[in-house]
Amino acid sequence: MTKLLLIGGGHAHLSILRSLLHEKMSDLEITLITSSKFQYYSGMFSGFTEGLYDEDEIRIDLESLCSRASVSFIEDTIISFDPMQKVLLGFSGEIYHFDVISFDIEPWVSSELISTSELTPKHHFIEKIKKLRSSEAPVIVGDSSRAVELALSVSSWRNTYNLSNSVTLISPSSLLHSYGAKATKKIREIAHDHNLEFYENEQVNEAKDSYVTTKNGTKIKYSIILPITEPKASSLFKQALLPVDSDGFLLVEDTLQNDEYPYVFGAGNCVTISMYSELVKNDFHATKQGPILWRNIKRFLFGQSLESFKPYTSPFSIISTGKQQGLFIFRNVTLYGKWVWYMKNFNDQKFIKRHV
Ligand SMILES: Cc1cc2nc3c(=O)[nH]c(=O)nc-3n(C[C@H](O)[C@H](O)[C@H](O)COP(=O)(O)OP(=O)(O)OC[C@H]3O[C@@H](n4cnc5c(N)ncnc54)[C@H](O)[C@@H]3O)c2cc1C
Missing domain, CATH: 3.50.50.60 (FAD/NAD(P)-binding domain)
Structure with missing residues (x-):
């Protein structure tokens, strides 16, 4: 049985889990290892902060989603990785083996003290x-x-x-x-x-x-x-002597596969795509990478050629501005009002509901 490890419950891996709700994979043992049972949706942090949502409304229960998708779930933080030996070490002391691995992890700097790099x-x-x-x-x-x-x-x-x-x-x-x-x-x-x-x-x-x-x-x-x-890279990849960019993000091709270790894949904010090194790291791109990541992992397993991720930018942005109002920005046009917030709220709630 081939072992596929998904590390981190980020947006791209959420997309894989959603696919697996309707897809059965024989001869493939899939495990998600991630730091927390819950995946918080950062798009709703502002609403939570304002007191509009409870904690339960802005997070996805990964353990439950995995169980429905026939994926094993392990709550652990990966602290070390040996790509040659195909092993990982968790904070729990557990050692994990794999045949194929995909990373979608993103640590954030949000320390109270400006000088620390926690x-x-x-x-x-x-x-x-x-x-x-x-x-x-x-x-x-x-x-x-x-x-x-x-x-x-x-x-x-x-x-x-x-x-x-x-x-x-x-x-x-x-x-x-x-x-x-x-x-x-x-x-x-x-x-x-x-x-x-x-x-x-x-x-x-x-x-x-x-x-x-x-x-x-x-x-x-x-x-x-x-x-x-801005997102900061995990030290994991540099310590593992994997190819990284100058900021320490894992380098992958536009197929989301590492060039040196073809059984290592990555998506979301923890990677830099070599040919799109200037691509902004945000959840829009992380989400768009999910379906291609999953198709390419399967293509790799079946010895087929991989497809390329071609980024495009969302034509508009919505910024929640408090008091259930929002700013809609489309090119040179800015629109402000309650309807903007209601539109954002509708989309955000829809995203969460796709996982329950
Ligand atoms: C306050 C705030 C508000 C934001 N608002 C927005 C927004 O409105 N729009 C937007 O586009 N972006 C926003 N972002 C940025 C957004 O959170 C990221 O761009 C996006 O979530 C990145 O997705 P990802 O898939 O790379 O990883 P994430 O969604 O961050 O997921 C990473 C996962 O990896 C796990 N993990 C991390 N390290 C390890 C490890 N070593 N071992 C195992 N598991 C691990 C985590 O537990 C988590 O499940 C915001 C960020 C913050 C902090």
Whole structure:
């Protein structure tokens, strides 16, 4: 029996599990090993933060999904990998063997202290959000739409619970700069309306004695800091001497297969596709990679030629802005209102329901 290990319950592997709900694989033993029984859907973090969803509503029960998909489930965190010997070591001390392996793991930097490089998986993020929401002077650092969303949802939550101290967002660039000048202008207005204090084009230099000091010398009071940074690579691949890019992400071909070890596959934010090295790491691409990853694993097992992943960008973006409102951005057009949030809510709930 061929052993296929899926490491991590990320978006691409969720897509494989969904396929396996309707597909039976003979002669293939499939196991999912992942750090948590629950996979949190980050698209709904903002709604959770604002108090619109309970924890149960924004997560997928992987153990239950695996059982329905006839996949074995193991809750463990992989800490070491030997691709030559085809073995892995889990944090539990357990050793795992495989014939074919696929990675869809993504650690996030979300430490309280700006200077540490602690990698926090998303299932710990909920606790951080809860602490942050009610803290005296919460500071969020980052320039992505996620940082803006989170800052606005913390503001909304505090508004509901009459906590008067405002939330601060420190952004290394203009707010939503990658979405164009109109989006920046609109989000600044929204931030003012939501009592969100924000600093643009400021980079944190140090956080000491309850004050953040930026490189421009601005001093900002804080009780807790949450950096929402770009994804950071797991050290797993570099330590395993697998081919990685300059940031430590596993290098794969556009077939999502590693060139040096053809029985190693990967998708989502833990990989860099050699020919699309500039591709933004987000859940849109991770989700789109899922069906191709699964077809290519099967093609590899049957000795067939693999197909290529061709990325395309979503034509529009939706940013939740708190108080059940949202910003819809399509090219140079920005639309703001409650209907945007309801559309996002509909899509997010639909995604979760596909796994229950
Ligand atoms: C606050 C916040 C809000 C966000 N909002 C959005 C958004 O609105 N839209 C968007 O596109 N992106 C958003 N993101 C980013 C988004 O979370 C990622 O882009 C996306 O989830 C990446 O998917 P993935 O499949 O690579 O991995 P993930 O969905 O992160 O899944 C990784 C899986 O691997 C497991 N794992 C990790 N390490 C190990 C290990 N060593 N061993 C075993 N298992 C392991 C984890 O438990 C998890 O199951 C947000 C991120 C944050 C932090």
